[in-house]
Amino acid sequence: MTESAVNKEANGDVCQHRAVNGVKPGRSSALKEQQCHQRFVYKHDEKFHQSECNGGLYSKPFIESFEETPMLVAVLTYMGYGILTIFGYLRDFLRQWKIEKCHIAREREEQKDFVPLYQDFENFYTRNLYMRIRDSWNRPICSVPGDKMDLVERVSHDYNWTFSYTGRVVKDVINMGSYNYLGFAEKSGCCADAAAEVTLKHGVGVSSTRQEMGNLDRHEELEKLIARFLGVEAAMAFGMGFATNSMNIPALAGKGCLILSDELNHASLVLGARLSGSTIRVFKHNNMQSLEKLLRDAIVHGQPRTHRPWKKILILVEGIYSMEGSIVRLPEVIALKKKYKAYLYLDEAHSIGALGPRGRGVVDYFNLDPTDVDIMMGTFTKSFGAAGGYIGGRKELIDYLRSHSHSAVYATSMSPPIVEQIFTSMKCIMGEDGTTIGRDRIQRLAENTNYFRRRLREMGFIIYGNYDSPVVPLMLYLPAKIGAFGREMLKRNIGVVVVGFPATPIIESRARFCVSAAHTKETLDTALSAISEVGDLLQVKYSRHRTLPSLDRPYDETTYEESED
Amino acid sequence: MKIFQDSTQQSFSGLSECQLASGKDKSRSMDVKNMREYMGWLYYQYLLITGIYVLEPWEKSIFNTVLFTMVAMVVYTSYVFVPIHVRLALEFFSGLCGEQPESTVALMS
Numbered sequence: 001m002t003e004s005a006v007n008k009e010a011n012g013d014v015c016q017h018r019a020v021n022g023v024k025p026g027r028s029s030a031l032k033e034q035q036c037h038q039r040f041v042y043k044h045d046e047k048f049h050q051s052e053c054n055g056g057l058y059s060k061p062f063i064e065s066f067e068e069t070p071m072l073v074a075v076l077t078y079m080g081y082g083i084l085t086i087f088g089y090l091r092d093f094l095r096q097w098k099i100e101k102c103h104i105a106r107e108r109e110e111q112k113d114f115v116p117l118y119q120d121f122e123n124f125y126t127r128n129l130y131m132r133i134r135d136s137w138n139r140p141i142c143s144v145p146g147d148k149m150d151l152v153e154r155v156s157h158d159y160n161w162t163f164s165y166t167g168r169v170v171k172d173v174i175n176m177g178s179y180n181y182l183g184f185a186e187k188s189g190c191c192a193d194a195a196a197e198v199t200l201k202h203g204v205g206v207s208s209t210r211q212e213m214g215n216l217d218r219h220e221e222l223e224k225l226i227a228r229f230l231g232v233e234a235a236m237a238f239g240m241g242f243a244t245n246s247m248n249i250p251a252l253a254g255k256g257c258l259i260l261s262d263e264l265n266h267a268s269l270v271l272g273a274r275l276s277g278s279t280i281r282v283f284k285h286n287n288m289q290s291l292e293k294l295l296r297d298a299i300v301h302g303q304p305r306t307h308r309p310w311k312k313i314l315i316l317v318e319g320i321y322s323m324e325g326s327i328v329r330l331p332e333v334i335a336l337k338k339k340y341k342a343y344l345y346l347d348e349a350h351s352i353g354a355l356g357p358r359g360r361g362v363v364d365y366f367n368l369d370p371t372d373v374d375i376m377m378g379t380f381t382k383s384f385g386a387a388g389g390y391i392g393g394r395k396e397l398i399d400y401l402r403s404h405s406h407s408a409v410y411a412t413s414m415s416p417p418i419v420e421q422i423f424t425s426m427k428c429i430m431g432e433d434g435t436t437i438g439r440d441r442i443q444r445l446a447e448n449t450n451y452f453r454r455r456l457r458e459m460g461f462i463i464y465g466n467y468d469s470p471v472v473p474l475m476l477y478l479p480a481k482i483g484a485f486g487r488e489m490l491k492r493n494i495g496v497v498v499v500g501f502p503a504t505p506i507i508e509s510r511a512r513f514c515v516s517a518a519h520t521k522e523t524l525d526t527a528l529s530a531i532s533e534v535g536d537l538l539q540v541k542y543s544r545h546r547t548l549p550s551l552d553r554p555y556d557e558t559t560y561e562e563s564e565d
Numbered sequence: 566m567k568i569f570q571d572s573t574q575q576s577f578s579g580l581s582e583c584q585l586a587s588g589k590d591k592s593r594s595m596d597v598k599n600m601r602e603y604m605g606w607l608y609y610q611y612l613l614i615t616g617i618y619v620l621e622p623w624e625k626s627i628f629n630t631v632l633f634t635m636v637a638m639v640v641y642t643s644y645v646f647v648p649i650h651v652r653l654a655l656e657f658f659s660g661l662c663g664e665q666p667e668s669t670v671a672l673m674s
């Protein structure tokens with residue numbers, strides 16, 4: 001279906017060659033099995049597993065912790081869900097027999113004998129669990145979501161089925177939920193001024209696609225800047241981050257291709273992979289053994305039934321996973337990708353701007369070569385305080401996408417003020433505006449992240465993820481604590497994001513904080529003391545201060561040598 | 566536990582403001598208040614752990630009633646039947662090893 005200049009390369013041939021020869025790459029004696037050094041570091045009574053293996057693929061300690069769920073908590077969580085489910089059935093029963101009014105969509109009278117529409121578990125969950133604690137989500141705000149924000153106060157008199165506004169505003173709520181990593185979501189400053197000026201000059205919309213009349217010179221400049229920022233040959237910008245993934249993956253992979261996707265990938269990547277019609281295999285989260293096994297199997301066995309080699313193998317990973325706060329093991333992924341000659345699609349939605357000494361994402365964080373990643377994708381929605389997404393890579397790739405991607409052909413081009421916001425903030429990060437604001441913010445974010453994570457860990461919460469990731473998930477587990485945490489924090493004037501079932505596994509409910517460069521130390525301290533107070537009140541300081549090594553992975557099995565055939 | 570301590574301090578300061586009560590009364594009323602706070606805290610934990618925190622009040626009372634009834638029944642049943650079972654068990658075991666003097670004595674008496 002899709003043959004790009006880039007994709008015509010060796011991959012298919014290599015696969016064929018391997019499949020025909022029947023050489024199992026991992027077994028080949030040419031590969032030197034490297035002894036792996038595992039080191040244990042003791043710090044704050046905790047035991048960390050620091051991966052130092054594979055000849056030092058990592059230039060710095062890569063510490064990631066996922067403390068196990070305490071058994072008692074897991075049991076209580078299931079029990080809690082059990083009780084709530086029983087009451088859910090009771091309420092459904094009452095609704096069915098019209099004893100109680102049904103507030104939510106249901107089949108009409110004349111549809112009663114057809115296939116039921118609202119019977120699956122998701123609907124049951126929404127109706128009977130989510131609705132009860134709905135006040136912790138979708139809170140309307142009425143100011144810029146910077147380090148503080150104003151909330152529109154609302155109340156519900158019928159247990160969250162409807163809300164009414166009281167007309168009051170909750171002022172200066174500390175915002176711990178926005179992906180405003182570098183604090184560029186602000187209503188004053190260079191970015192806002194530039195965007196305002198452009199709005200007056202160009203208006204807010206372009207009303208045409210890039211391929212027709214919607215191509216402004218500023219768009220081209222922006223793309224050049226992005227390419228320079230990323231250190232790649234060319235880049236292309238799109239008006240929507242989600243569509244960048246879901247519309248470009250189908251242009252890159254098609255039938256007969258294999259997509260290897262991390263199990264916790266964002267919905268946009270999953271949608272894109274499904275739309276492409278390729279075969280999708282899922283590897284365990286950030287688990288390189290699992291990925292290597294899939295790669296090996298793919299090359300050895302080829303496509304199912306026909307056993308023809310796969311046309312392309314595309315690995316989909318994210319930079320920072322927004323629910324776990326983990327950072328992709330990029331050096332290992334790149335080594336594997338080179339070893340097995342696959343392609344790599346890296347979604348830097350959360351990591352661009354937020355990681356690395358120069359704010360250029362995971363590639364910068366690990367000090368790798370950007371050209372090792374075939375497709376660099378990212379969004380402007382997070383660190384840049386704007387909207388949209390980009391794809392960067394080789395010039396052939398971008399040229400191909402320009403003519404083949406659905407979101408290039410059919411979507412309206414980016415609105416000029418947004419382009420300006422991205423332009424100014426990116427220049428700021430690169431230090432090309434003649435100030436050190438960008439550099440200071442990157443540094444500030446790193447300091448804030450370390451401080452916030454360290455304090456939370458010391459307080460005894462279970463915190464997931466990498467020590468350098470600004471996404472900080474705090475585990476709550478019990479269903480009632482999701483609602484209680486959101487409410488109690490709002491009472492203390494702090495806005496947090498709590499996450500429950502459809503977005504996480506059912507027992508791993510959590511609160512997720514996003515640290516920002518806009519937070520001052522005092523703001524963080526206020527937030528931390530409130531978190532600690534609520535943590536005591538709700539008894540969510542589960543950590544037993546004995547962090548287990550991150551996911552007990554046996555490292556000895558994988559080697560990252562490129563085979564020289 | 567922190568909330569418990571906090572409330573202690575609060576009640577302390579509240580009482581010291583009005584120096585009407587004598588020392589003895591003060592400590593007693595503080596104990597009562599502490600106890601109440603503590604019970605409130607326990608109830609809150611119970612709400613959170615069972616998950617009924619999110620339920621509507623009438624559902625809460627149904628749950629509490631059912632749980633209370635069940636616990637009461639368990640307690641009552643064990644009160645009525647456990648002594649009998651224990652005695653039967655004792656008889657059985659003493660029958661098995663009847664040579665033991667104490668148990669024989671206990672049975673005879």
Ligand SMILES: Cc1ncc(COP(=O)(O)O)c(C=O)c1O
Nearest residue numbers: 240241242266268349379381388
């Ligand atoms: C990993 C990832 N990719 C893509 C997106 C979509 O970006 P946008 O919100 O700009 O559409 C998100 C946003 O949440 C994301 O987390």
